[in-house]
Amino acid sequence: MATPTLQVALDLLELDRAVEIADEAVRGGADWIEVGTPLIKSEGMQAVRTLRERFPGHEIVADMKIADTGAVEVEMAAKSGAGVVCILADADDAVIVEAVRSARKYGVRLMADLINVADPVSRSRELAALGVDYINAHVGIDQQMIGRSSLDLLRRLAGEVGVPIAVAGGLDAETASEAVAAGASVVIVGGNIVKAADVTGAARRVREAIDRPEIRPREEESRDAAIRRLFEAVSAPNVTDAMHRKGSMAGVVSICGRVKAVGPAVTVRTLAGDWAKPVEAIDVAAPGDVLVVRNEGRTDVAPWGELATHSAKNRGVAGIVIDGAVRDVDDIREMKFPVFATATVPNAGDPKGLGEINTEIVCCGQEVRPGDWIVADESGVVVVPRERAYEVARRAMEVRKNEERIREEIRRGRTLSEVSELLKWEKRH
Numbered sequence: 001m002a003t004p005t006l007q008v009a010l011d012l013l014e015l016d017r018a019v020e021i022a023d024e025a026v027r028g029g030a031d032w033i034e035v036g037t038p039l040i041k042s043e044g045m046q047a048v049r050t051l052r053e054r055f056p057g058h059e060i061v062a063d064m065k066i067a068d069t070g071a072v073e074v075e076m077a078a079k080s081g082a083g084v085v086c087i088l089a090d091a092d093d094a095v096i097v098e099a100v101r102s103a104r105k106y107g108v109r110l111m112a113d114l115i116n117v118a119d120p121v122s123r124s125r126e127l128a129a130l131g132v133d134y135i136n137a138h139v140g141i142d143q144q145m146i147g148r149s150s151l152d153l154l155r156r157l158a159g160e161v162g163v164p165i166a167v168a169g170g171l172d173a174e175t176a177s178e179a180v181a182a183g184a185s186v187v188i189v190g191g192n193i194v195k196a197a198d199v200t201g202a203a204r205r206v207r208e209a210i211d212r213p214e215i216r217p218r219e220e221e222s223r224d225a226a227i228r229r230l231f232e233a234v235s236a237p238n239v240t241d242a243m244h245r246k247g248s249m250a251g252v253v254s255i256c257g258r259v260k261a262v263g264p265a266v267t268v269r270t271l272a273g274d275w276a277k278p279v280e281a282i283d284v285a286a287p288g289d290v291l292v293v294r295n296e297g298r299t300d301v302a303p304w305g306e307l308a309t310h311s312a313k314n315r316g317v318a319g320i321v322i323d324g325a326v327r328d329v330d331d332i333r334e335m336k337f338p339v340f341a342t343a344t345v346p347n348a349g350d351p352k353g354l355g356e357i358n359t360e361i362v363c364c365g366q367e368v369r370p371g372d373w374i375v376a377d378e379s380g381v382v383v384v385p386r387e388r389a390y391e392v393a394r395r396a397m398e399v400r401k402n403e404e405r406i407r408e409e410i411r412r413g414r415t416l417s418e419v420s421e422l423l424k425w426e427k428r429h
C-alpha cells in the first residue's frame with residue numbers, strides 16, 4: 001500500500017493566518033492542504049487561489065461541502081486551483097452526477113463527505129458507482145463534541161468500498177496511527193495541527209504516526225472520567241466560553257487563591273448560617289464531588305469554617321462553593337482546600353438542621369441541580385448542566401487549544417486585535 005497522505009485542514013477564518021499555518025504544517029510533513037469550509041465562507045475562492053499560488057508543489061483541497069449546483073461549484077474550485085473538491089455524500093444523486101461531470105471536465109477529483117449519512121456503507125458504494133474518487137469517513141466537529149468517532153465510521157467502511165477512503169474528525173497522532181491501520185489512504189487533521197502553538201511539531205508527530213503506525217491498546221475511559229479529565233485540564237473561563245458565555249456565578253471568589261475544584265454538585269440549602277446541612281452534606285458527598293451551598297446570600301454569618309473544611313478534605317470532597325460567608329480563613333488557607341465564597345466573617349450560625357440536601361438551588365445567580373458539574377478556579381465558578389457536561393468539556397478543550405495558537409501569534413508580535421481581525425468581525429448594525 002502507498003504511504004497514506006496527510007491532509008491538513010485549515011479551518012480558520014483569516015487567510016493570512018491560514019497561509020502562515022499551512023507553511024508550518026508543510027514543514028512538518030503535510031502533503032495536501034485543505035482550504036476548510038470556514039475559510040472558504042470567510043474569504044471565498046480567493047483563499048483557494050492564494051494557497052494554490054503559495055504552495056505550487058502541494059495538492060489543494062477545497063472543502064466546499066457542496067449540497068447543490070454540483071457542476072458550478074466544482075468549476076469554481078477547479079478554476080481557482082483546487083485538485084480535489086469536497087461534496088456532501090448526502091447530496092441528491094442529481095447533484096453528485098453533475099459534480100462528477102464537471103470534475104472530469106476540469107481534471108479534478110471529487111471527495112464525498114459522509115457527515116451525517118444514515119447508511120454510510122451503501123451510500124459509499126452508490127457514490128463510488130456514480131464516479132466519486134474518494135470517500136471521506138468524516139465525523140464533524142459538532143458531532144465529535146457529543147462523542148461520535150470518525151474511527152468507528154472508518155472501521156465500518158473498511159473493505160466495503162472500491163475507492164480510496166479518507167478519514168477526518170478530531171484525529172491526532174495517536175488516532176492517525178489507528179486510522180492507517182484501519183485502511184485510510186488520506187488522513188485529514190484539522191484542530192490538532194492548526195490550533196497548536198507549534199504547528200510544525202504537531203504536523204510532524206502526525207506524519208511520523210502515519211509513516212510508522214504503532215498501535216497501542218487504548219485504555220477504556222468512562223464518560224465521567226473523560227469529563228473530569230477534560231475539565232481538570234481547562235479553566236473556568238474556557239468553560240464559560242464553551243457555553244456561549246453562560247454559566248458563571250456572580251461575586252464568588254476563591255478564598256485560597258490558586259486552587260481548583262472540579263466535580264458533580266451536591267447541593268445544599270441552608271438558612272441564616274445554620275451549618276447542620278452543609279456539614280451533613282459532607283457525608284452525603286462521594287469523593288470528587290463539590291458542595292454547593294445556598295445560604296440566602298448572607299455575608300453576616302458563616303455556615304462553613306475550618307473544622308468542616310478539615311472533614312471535607314478527609315472525605316475527598318473536591319471543593320465547596322457558598323453564596324455567602326465562610327470563617328477561619330487563615331486555617332483554610334493553610335489546608336489549601338478549594339473554598340469559594342462571597343465574603344468572610346468570624347461568626348457562625350447554629351446547627352439547627354434547617355434546609356435541605358440535594359434539591360435544586362440558585363447560587364450566586366445560577367441554577368444548580370444535584371449532579372450538575374462545577375468548574376471553579378481563581379477566575380470564579382461555572383455551572384455546567386449535567387446532561388451537557390461531556391459536550392461542554394470537549395468544547396472547552398477546543399477553546400483552550402484555539403487559545404494556544406493565538407497566544408503563540410501574540411508572542412511573535414501581533415496584537416490580539418490583529419490575530420482575531422476584530423474590526424472585520426465586529427457585528428454590523
Ligand SMILES: O=C(CO)[C@H](O)[C@H](O)COP(=O)(O)O
Pocket residue numbers: 009010011036037063139140141168169170171188189190191192
Ligand atoms: O471538515 C471539517 C469540519 O466540518 C474539518 O476540516 C475536519 O473535521 C477536520 O478537522 P478536525 O481534525 O478539527 O476535526
